[in-house]
Amino acid sequence: MTETEPLAFVVDDERAMLDIVTFALETQGFRCRAFTxxxxxxxxxxxxxxxxxxxxxxxxxxxxGLTLCKRVRAQGNLPVMMLTARKETDDRVEGLEAGADDYVTKPFHPRELALRARALVRRTRLRDVEEIVRGDLVLQPLTSTVLVRRTPVTLSPNEYRVLLALMTHPDETLGFAQLLAFAWGENERIGARELVKTAVYRLRLKLDAASTGGGDCIRSVRGVGYILATDPDPAPTVTEP
Known part of the structure; x- marks a missing residue:
């Protein structure tokens, strides 16, 4: 799947916040337009x-912002990430009910916001992809179906998103932070590495149960993350964890 540099519209009445958000997004390859x-x-x-x-x-x-979100959602599925200084659960629910796909509370870590934004855009782009094939693995994003040698595999949402991230980056090492952002929408969490390791362990077991050796294509890169290997003995390309 070929990717183009994504375009983000950033709307905030605080100039300093606009600068923080646009800079963070630009470090992750976004082009940005700012509005007050x-x-x-x-x-x-x-x-x-x-x-x-x-x-x-x-x-x-x-x-x-809530009103604008509702107007945008009425016209289509443009991904929307809401920002707010408020922490009450009701405010988060109100934003999600307005149609937001993600919700970030200020203050936030700029890198976390940018990683979550990139993961959100990638997931949205994959909605229209009918099938991804990597060796014996087949993933169908439209129905969230996973097959190993034509045998269906039932995965949890996070296991599915981990596999999706690996299958869209074949022969490329994905760091723990990248997988956490893609599958959980977070950049930092206590026990994050163990969370990712547990998800990959269970994913491998389920792929093996569907077909002996089905999970062998997911390999560990010590201290860095994981790689989906499409060659018998690939030379991993390590990206920023």
Missing amino acids: NAERAWTALQREQRPDLLVLDVMLPGES
Whole structure:
């Protein structure tokens, strides 16, 4: 699957926050357009190139971020990440009910936001891919179906997303932080490595149960992460963990 540099619209009435978010996204390969209110962002959404991601503050002058999110969602499946300074559960629920795909509370770690944004865009792009084939593994994103030598495998949501990340980066080592961001939407968590290791262990067991040796294609790179090997003895390409 060929990827193009994703475009993000960032909407926040605080100039400093706009600078932080756009810089963080740019470090992960995004192109960014910045807006200080919902009205200007909405106009751009109607007249310009459709972005791959909308990063949207809840509290905006004039039209609120929640209202803009609802208008955007009524027109399609553009990925929306909401930002808010509030921590109450009701506010998070309100944002998700408005149609947001992810929700980040200020203050946040810029790298975590950027990794979650990249993972969100990648998952969205894969929604329209019918099938990914890597050796004996077949993954069908439209139905979340996984086959090993034509035998279906039932995975948990996180196991599925770990496998999806590995299958879309064949012969490339993915670090623990990358897999955590892709599968759990987080950059840091207590026991994060063990969380990823446990998911991969269970994934391998399920692939082996479907076909003896089915999990052998997922290999450990000590201290770094995991690789989905498509060759008998590949030379791993290590990316930033």
